[in-house]
Amino acid sequence: MNATATNAAATNAASTNAAANGMATGTARPAGAGQPLLRVSNVTVRFGGLTAIDSVSFDVFAGELLGLIGPNGAGKTTMLRSITGVVRPTEGDVSLEGSSLSGLSIDRRVRLGLALSQQLVKPLRNISVIDNVALAAGAGKTVSPLRALLNRSDVMEREQAMVMLERVGIARHADESPAIQPLGVLKRLEMARALAQSPRLLLLDEPLAGLNTKEAHSLADTIADINAQGVTIVLIEHNLGEVMRICKRLVVLDNGRRIAEGDPRAVMNDPAVRTAYLGGDTMADGQQGGQAAASGQPSQPSQPGQPGPSAPATTATVPGAPHA
Ligand SMILES: Nc1ncnc2c1ncn2[C@@H]1O[C@H](COP(=O)(O)OP(=O)(O)OP(=O)(O)O)[C@@H](O)[C@H]1O
Numbered sequence: 001m002n003a004t005a006t007n008a009a010a011t012n013a014a015s016t017n018a019a020a021n022g023m024a025t026g027t028a029r030p031a032g033a034g035q036p037l038l039r040v041s042n043v044t045v046r047f048g049g050l051t052a053i054d055s056v057s058f059d060v061f062a063g064e065l066l067g068l069i070g071p072n073g074a075g076k077t078t079m080l081r082s083i084t085g086v087v088r089p090t091e092g093d094v095s096l097e098g099s100s101l102s103g104l105s106i107d108r109r110v111r112l113g114l115a116l117s118q119q120l121v122k123p124l125r126n127i128s129v130i131d132n133v134a135l136a137a138g139a140g141k142t143v144s145p146l147r148a149l150l151n152r153s154d155v156m157e158r159e160q161a162m163v164m165l166e167r168v169g170i171a172r173h174a175d176e177s178p179a180i181q182p183l184g185v186l187k188r189l190e191m192a193r194a195l196a197q198s199p200r201l202l203l204l205d206e207p208l209a210g211l212n213t214k215e216a217h218s219l220a221d222t223i224a225d226i227n228a229q230g231v232t233i234v235l236i237e238h239n240l241g242e243v244m245r246i247c248k249r250l251v252v253l254d255n256g257r258r259i260a261e262g263d264p265r266a267v268m269n270d271p272a273v274r275t276a277y278l279g280g281d282t283m284a285d286g287q288q289g290g291q292a293a294a295s296g297q298p299s300q301p302s303q304p305g306q307p308g309p310s311a312p313a314t315t316a317t318v319p320g321a322p323h324a
Pocket residue numbers: 047050051052070071072073074075076077078079313
C-alpha cells in the first residue's frame with residue numbers, strides 16, 4: 001500500500017472508530033439517507049452472568065444492504081434475535097420507523113414487516129417446494145369470507161409463491177420435494193419463504209454457510225438482486241469476501257460490543273477489526289494469527305450440485321490478509 005492509500009485508510013478507519021464510539025444516535029448515516037427504518041438503541045442482552053450484547057446501537061436505512069459481522073460469539077445472532085423478538089433485551093430498545101417494538105410478539109413483528117431467513121433450513125419435507133412458500137405467503141393473512149367462498153386463497157398464494165421462487169432462482173424445483181434438494185436450493189427456499197411475507201426488512205442469518213465458493217458467490221448475487229429490487233436487508237455472514245462485495249455498509253461486533261461501522265473497505269482496515277478477527281496480530285508484518293489462521297479458507301468446496309459440509313464455526317478470513 002502506498003503512503004496516500006495508507007493515509008486514506010487510516011483516516012477512514014478513524015472515522016469508523018469515531019462512528020462506533022461517539023455519535024449521538026450511535027450510528028453512521030449513509031449519504032442521502034432519511035430516517036432509519038430500524039433503530040437499535042443501546043441494546044444490552046445478558047444471559048445470567050454473560051453479557052452477550054453490550055449497549056450496542058446502529059441504524060438500518062430503507063433500501064440498504066447492511067452487513068452485520070464479527071468473530072464467533074460476537075453477539076450477531078443474539079442481536080438478530082433481539083430484533084425479531086426471540087430474545088428480550090435486558091436494556092435498550094429496537095424500533096421500526098420510530099415505533100418501539102418492545103413487548104411485541106414475534107408474530108406481530110412479522111406482520112409489521114420483519115422477516116428472518118434462518119441459518120438452519122427446515123422446510124416441511126412432505127409438501128412440495130412451492131407449497132412451502134405458499135404456506136409462508138398465507139401465514140398471518142386474514143382470509144376474507146368472499147375470498148374463502150371463492151376458494152381463491154390457495155391459487156393466489158401459489159401464484160405469489162411462484163414469483164418468489166423465480167426471484168431466488170429455483171422455480172424449476174417448484175413441484176419437487178424439499179427432501180431431494182441440495183443445500184444450495186434449500187437456502188434459496190428459505191429465502192423465498194421469508195420474501196413471501198412481503199418484508200420491509202429481511203434479516204439473513206449466515207445464508208452462505210456450508211456452500212462452496214461458486215454456490216456462495218451465486219447466492220450472494222441473488223441477495224444483491226433482491227436488495228436492488230427494493231428489499232432492505234441485514235446480512236449476518238462469515239464469508240467476508242462476499243460481504244465486502246455486496247454490502248455498502250458494515251457494522252462490526254466483537255465480544256458483544258460494536259467496534260466499527262461504515263464503509264466496508266474502511267472497516268476492514270480498522271485496526272480494532274483486524275485485531276478482533278486475527279487475534280491481535282498486525283497485518284504489517286505479514287503474520288496471520290488467531291481465529292483466521294486457525295480456520296484457514298472460508299469453506300471447503302463441495303461437489304457440484306451437492307451440499308457442502310457445514311461451515312466450521314470459525315470460517316472468516318479478512319480480505320487482503322495473507323492466507324495461511
Ligand atoms: N440462549 C443463550 N444462553 C446463554 N448464552 C448464550 C445464549 N445465546 C447466546 N449465548 C452466548 O452469547 C454470546 C454471543 O452469542 P451469539 O450466538 O449471538 O454470537 P454470534 O456472533 O452469532 O456467533 P457465531 O458467529 O459463532 O454464530 C456467546 O458467548 C454465546 O455463547
